[in-house]
Amino acid sequence: MIAINDLTYEIGSRALYDEANWHIKPGEKIGLIGANGTGKTTLLKLIVGDLKATSGTISKSKDLTIGYLNQDLLSYASDKSILHVAMEAFARQNQLHDEIEELLKKLETDYSEDVLHKLSDKQSEFEALDGYNIEYKAHEILAGLGFSDADTERKLSTFSGGWRMRVMLAKILLQNPDILLLDEPTNHLDLPSIQWLEDYLRGFEGAVVIVSHDRWFLDKVINKTVESRKGKLTSYSGNYSFYVEEKELRGEIQKGEFKNQQAKIKQEERLIERFRAKASKAKMAQSR
Numbered sequence: 001m002i003a004i005n006d007l008t009y010e011i012g013s014r015a016l017y018d019e020a021n022w023h024i025k026p027g028e029k030i031g032l033i034g035a036n037g038t039g040k041t042t043l044l045k046l047i048v049g050d051l052k053a054t055s056g057t058i059s060k061s062k063d064l065t066i067g068y069l070n071q072d073l074l075s076y077a078s079d080k081s082i083l084h085v086a087m088e089a090f091a092r093q094n095q096l097h098d099e100i101e102e103l104l105k106k107l108e109t110d111y112s113e114d115v116l117h118k119l120s121d122k123q124s125e126f127e128a129l130d131g132y133n134i135e136y137k138a139h140e141i142l143a144g145l146g147f148s149d150a151d152t153e154r155k156l157s158t159f160s161g162g163w164r165m166r167v168m169l170a171k172i173l174l175q176n177p178d179i180l181l182l183d184e185p186t187n188h189l190d191l192p193s194i195q196w197l198e199d200y201l202r203g204f205e206g207a208v209v210i211v212s213h214d215r216w217f218l219d220k221v222i223n224k225t226v227e228s229r230k231g232k233l234t235s236y237s238g239n240y241s242f243y244v245e246e247k248e249l250r251g252e253i254q255k256g257e258f259k260n261q262q263a264k265i266k267q268e269e270r271l272i273e274r275f276r277a278k279a280s281k282a283k284m285a286q287s288r
């Protein structure tokens with residue numbers, strides 16, 4: 001679905017990514033982790049096309065739809081109600097709604113076959129796209145993210161940054177894209193909303209990439225972990241706890257290898273000692 005091949009991204013003379021590789025498959029639930037400044041946010045921007053790679057390729061399957069939640073959305077402003085903003089997710093349904101209204105108006109003066117035909121077409125498409133349920137869906141998601149029914153009529157601009165961020169998250173979820181890229185989605189959420197989001201993402205059929213430092217949240221949602229470290233991307237086939245265990249295990253293996261090495265060195269030293277001892281004995285024998 002998304003294939004990243006030999007991705008190199010340089011900031012000045014520093015390579016943030018150095019021939020990194022990563023393939024994202026449909027439906028995967030991935031935690032993208034790594035220390036601060038290793039380039040997780042940059043990687044998501046490269047995927048959506050906000051930034052251009054220095055070299056390498058990022059290919060996406062045709063018509064792939066991406067929902068991207070990032071911290072820049074904190075500054076998104078609108079004087080529309082939050083219900084309206086969330087419902088902007090349904091671009092096609094909204095367009096059809098307006099066209100239907102217009103055709104109905106036209107019918108008052110022009111009762112022709114042509115207008116009737118168009119109206120019927122638009123109405124069937126609207127119905128096929130579940131147009132009558134979009135308001136209900138928007139209410140449901142806003143409620144999950146902590147908004148009361150009364151809140152939904154308030155202007156977006158009257159909410160604080162953290163609450164505006166929740167509205168943007170609601171809108172992105174309502175778009176129901178093929179893949180969600182969520183950069184630190186729990187930063188502005190309280191516990192009930194985090195739990196609601198966990199359930200939502202578990203039930204989501206598309207792919208999800210989550211950047212988060214919240215290991216409990218990650219453990220509940222993801223089944224794959226990708227670590228951004230030293231310019232490379234490494235995949236682990238499990239959730240965050242699995243990743244930690246696997247890292248420790250790999251650490252143990254290295255420790256084991258170290259022990260083996262130490263044992264070998266000791267053995268060699270002993271051999272050398274014995275050889276020297278023999279050699280000096282022989283010398284002593286010779287000099288006698």
Ligand SMILES: Nc1ncnc2c1ncn2[C@@H]1O[C@H](COP(=O)(O)OP(=O)(O)O)[C@@H](O)[C@H]1O
Nearest residue numbers: 011016034035036037038039040041042043228
């Ligand atoms: N516009 C920029 N100009 C210069 N350096 C940047 C810019 N954006 C990010 N960086 C640097 O790139 C590195 C990676 O940043 P970022 O992708 O935000 O990391 P992360 O999300 O993993 O914490 C950081 O060292 C940061 O200082």
Ligand SMILES: [Mg+2]
Nearest residue numbers: 040041042183
């Ligand atoms: Mg970041």
